[in-house]
Amino acid sequence: MSVREIITTGAPQGCRPFERFLLTPARWAEMAAALSDAPDIDLLSLWAEPGVVHAGFLLTGENTLILASAPAEGGHYAALSPARPGAIRFERTIRDLWGLVAEGAVDLRPWLDHGRWPQIAPLSARPAANPGLPPQPEFLPVEGTGVTQIPVGPVHAGIIEPGHFRFHVQGETVVRLEERLGYLHKGTLSLMRGRSPRAAARFAARLSGDSTVAHSWAFAMAAEAATGVAVPPRAVALRAVMAELERIHNHLNDWGFVCNDAAFAYMHARCGVLREGVLRACAAAFGHRLMMDCVTPGGVAVDITPEGAAAIRTALDAVTRETPELERIYDSHASLQDRVVSTGAITPALAARFAAGGHVGRAAGRGFDSRRVPGYAPYDEFDFEIPVLQEGDVDARVRIRVAELRQSILLVRAMLAELPLGELATTLPQQRGEGVGMAEAFRGECLTWVALDDGGLIRAVFPRDASWLQWPLLEASIEGNIVADFPLCNKSFNCSYSGVDL
Secondary structure, three states: OOHHHHHHOOEEOOOEOOOEEEOOHHHHHHHHHHHHHOOOEEEEEEEEEOOEEEEEEEEOOOOEEEEEEEEOHHHEEEOOOOOOHHHHHHHHHHHHHHOOEEEOOOOOOOOOOOOOOOEEOOOOOOOEEOOOOOOOOOOOOOOOOOEEEEEEOOOOOOOOOOOEEEEEEEOOEEEEEEEEOOOOOOOHHHHHOOOOHHHHHHHHHOOOHHHHHHHHHHHHHHHHHHHOOOOOHHHHHHHHHHHHHHHHHHHHHHHHHHHHHOOOHHHHHHHHHHHHHHHHHHHHHHOOOOOOOOEEOOEEOOOOOOOHHHHHHHHHHHHHHHHHHHHHHHHHOHHHHHHHOOOOOOOHHHHHHOOOOHHHHHOOOOOOOOHHHHHOOOHHHOOOOOOOOOOOOHHHHHHHHHHHHHHHHHHHHHHHHOOOOOOOEOOOOOOOEEEEEEEEEOOEEEEEEEEEOOOOOEEEEEEEOHHHHOHHHHHHHHOOOEHHHHHHHHHHHOOOOHHHHO
């Protein structure tokens, strides 16, 4: 049987709009084995509850999602990582948080748990006291003549999230890079459990602050699907306006910072000025520069101000005017092009194997964009292009950002011109339900699963940032490059630390 056929033999659990099927442990193991021969199925997420493991897949041929679950008998389940390397860090996290062990896993070293929590497996049915001292982190070995290690972080220069990078180098050439994250673990899943969707939305909005709109939208969609609530058209349109503005200001920021890491400060300064104009327009329109807490389950918390549309158009006019000249400068400086072209390249095959989304995937041939597939309102009413390149290097990731800038500006203008009238929100009923939501952030899709109990409170939740599937590709991109190119590679990915540290 195919993977899809194996999954659908399970019992439907009533998840909306994408069904979740409960498998037996034997069927889950059969599914895990069948994934090796199923290139048309992408693993998007893997998470757990006490005694149960869940997986979310994209059926690329059908342009839809499907979810699978199984009991973890004796605290064990069949690993997916031998067939889907993107599962590795999910499996490590599941062991850290829920104490469930993936049998046959590629790697089961700790990920979030640095040995400093008072409990082991804090989200399991029976957390145990942590009896030991924090262990030293383990890194994969590298063999060869003249290999040395360079430890970097977790504290970095400037304003940046904490994360540790362990370089193995021969001379200046990087042989292997490993990341060690988890320093921003906030206990988000525990904080959201037992709360109403409206109260828990504040935690979704703060999972990764640069994607606050996208994560809030994905969480809201999941809660709305679980309760069968239809969002007012005006709220849907305003959510999209906010999401595209978020994409615009982040792409401007990253474009400038990539150039800055190549010692080209002019581009950084000009992109910073343009981004500041967009952020001020967001504040004028929605009361907050990052539009945090503006998207809530059931709709939006604020309407656009009377002067908001004009402020947004003015800011976008400035970006539209200056972008061609910035592109010309970017293209015409040989010293800059020498740093970004062919640097930090990943192959389309590798991007596809990890199901990388956003600018990372689209710069390496994977054209997935959740606004189009599986798609959600109001994007089905608008025509927009999804830029795709094949080179997979720093330059390609920059060019995808610039192309998306243009598309997002066109979308915002069209949305503001057709902004419907009506209510801003509706109330979610207090009832049992289960739902999935997906929203496209500037770095890729945010995917959130929510399960509500009989009182409409969150029984279980898992928000997944696109960075889960992009961090491993950053490690691959720097191999064979020099140490000095790591800042360029790192910023061209711009993965979220906080978004995966939960």
